[in-house]
Amino acid sequence: MKDSRTVPVRDLISGASPSISRLAAVAKEIKVFNRLVESALNEPLRSHAKVANVDGDRLVVQCDSPAWSARARLLVPRLLESVNRELTRSPIRHIQIITRPEQPEGNPPKPRRAQISEQTRRLLENVAAGIENPGLRRTLSRLAKREP
Numbered sequence: 001m002k003d004s005r006t007v008p009v010r011d012l013i014s015g016a017s018p019s020i021s022r023l024a025a026v027a028k029e030i031k032v033f034n035r036l037v038e039s040a041l042n043e044p045l046r047s048h049a050k051v052a053n054v055d056g057d058r059l060v061v062q063c064d065s066p067a068w069s070a071r072a073r074l075l076v077p078r079l080l081e082s083v084n085r086e087l088t089r090s091p092i093r094h095i096q097i098i099t100r101p102e103q104p105e106g107n108p109p110k111p112r113r114a115q116i117s118e119q120t121r122r123l124l125e126n127v128a129a130g131i132e133n134p135g136l137r138r139t140l141s142r143l144a145k146r147e148p
Helices: 008-015 018-040 066-074 074-085 118-129 134-144
Strands: 049-055 058-063 093-099
Touching: 018 049, 018 058, 018 074, 058 066, 066 074, 066 093, 074 093, 118 134
Parallel strands: 058 093
Antiparallel strands: 049 058
């Protein structure tokens, strides 16, 4: 029996799902802004700053460390001018510079084995049944057999 909330994988991949389509659009926009920011920055700052998010008229740029963030903050007026000169959408009014969280030192914690719900298990079994690729079908079936 097909669950009315189940979305076929092919629809997710093709963009028929509004949430996936929105995510793809944001990813494209971030890619464009990354190119604009990179062209406005000189090395070495260029390799330490990446666009993390675009939210309306606010652009969030993430830097590797507090030192690179401080350098980037000094260039915000130049970045605003450069980015807005190239835009075909509404202008960016604010650029927020953030610092990427530091990774903890030492050994990372051992990953826990992923748990799946009964609903996910049924979904994996249904998807596996409709897959033509035998390797992918086997993998999905094996995943569906994991203990909850």
